[in-house]
Amino acid sequence: MKREGFAALGAEMAKDLDRRVIPRVVPVDAFPRTSRTARARAARSPRPVTIALVAVAVAAAFFIGLSIPRRDVVRPDTAAFAPRTAGSVPREAIASAPPSATGTASTAPLSSLPSLPSPSAAPTQEASAKPARESWLETADSDALFMESQRARSANDPLRARAALLALRRRFPGDSRASAAAFTLGAIASDNAHDASEALEWFKTYLHEAPDGALAREATGRAMELSHSLGRSADARKFAASYLIHYRGGPQTEQATQIFNEQE
């Protein structure tokens, strides 16, 4: 043993800290994630003239709208064409498959998801469509799954979007869109299912897989909000600190500052 006494003891303590604390403190390299243009855009505030013009335009449109007599239009069955609202989606169904802690794709059985009833479809058609859709999810390529998720989100159908995104992550974990799918799954869990815990896990998964991704700022902000709402103040403070270091000037800077200072 080269070193004696306290020097040897201190060296062992340093080794112990290196094994236990340092990997926890410095988990991943954090890189700047906002472009110069994005920062400039975020920092720029609208001019008073622009605000006045917009206000005038809105007021004019409002009065013009009032002055035009409404026509009685005979519409077809509006219920059949109404988009599905978030309230019509059972929360338990969306939140049935939380992501794993390691950030890998969820392996929730797709059969656990409820079918997607079409207002005009007969029950027999619905029953036959369900296995067909499931088999399609198992055979479609990554581009088709991605497009399906986009279409479903545009149609306000979070269940269908979620199933496509889960299939994309499970079957194509190396695909370049797999990590961004985690972000979208977090958004669906948060905005449609209102399941903060699952959403938080998905945003963490995204940040783990794509710390320099295009959505990292939004993921950090959302993770901060969700941790705070769940009462996980330590986590919320870490996300707030990360936000302030990397995205100071971003849209959630004020909130991050507030959360960071809460426990001072």
Add this chain to the structure above:
Amino acid sequence: VATLLPFQRPSRQGEPAPASARRHIESGDDALCALARDGDHAARSEIFVRYKLPIARTIAAIIGPDAEAEDLVHETFLRAFDRLDDVESAARLGSWLRAFAVFVSREWLRKKARRRWLLFADVPESPAPSLADGMRDAVRDAFTVLDKLPVDERTAFSLRYVEGLEIEELALAMDMSVSTAKRRLRAAEERFQTLAVTRPSLREYVRSTRDAGGEP
């Protein structure tokens, strides 16, 4: 946002980050300091990436295996970035940041000491399982003994023996004269020996230190 910016910047787990993500990766500390003073976030992030590991080691050495270490690393950088005008020379950015980390850690230890009476008992975390049994006991006992030292003495002892700083570096990091730093260290060694001698796992270290004539 997910609809507007769906999948612009794909990234895979384990894939190295693109060089464009770190725009100042080639810049020296002087250029980084100048840019960071002007509020350049990329420069600040680069400083963080460059110095987070040594700063984390310094903080961990002072406060020990505490879960708050991560918070203190972030806090050090956040507070340091607001005081970048105080950096006299960019060549000393590393030592200036370390002094800041020492300041933040000492402040945290003082707060912890004030809060201690509220706690029933401190339960020390077990050392890493990869250490030998005897060594694990010694490391755990050493951190327990350090917890009983006054903040300044604990900081001096940790920086000298755990972090391995020379006495001049220690004085700079603690913002005190070399002679004051020596006095603090001597007091810390004596108090540590008094407390450690009752613990079997630390007796050998105390004995060999005494045999060597105190502070090496």
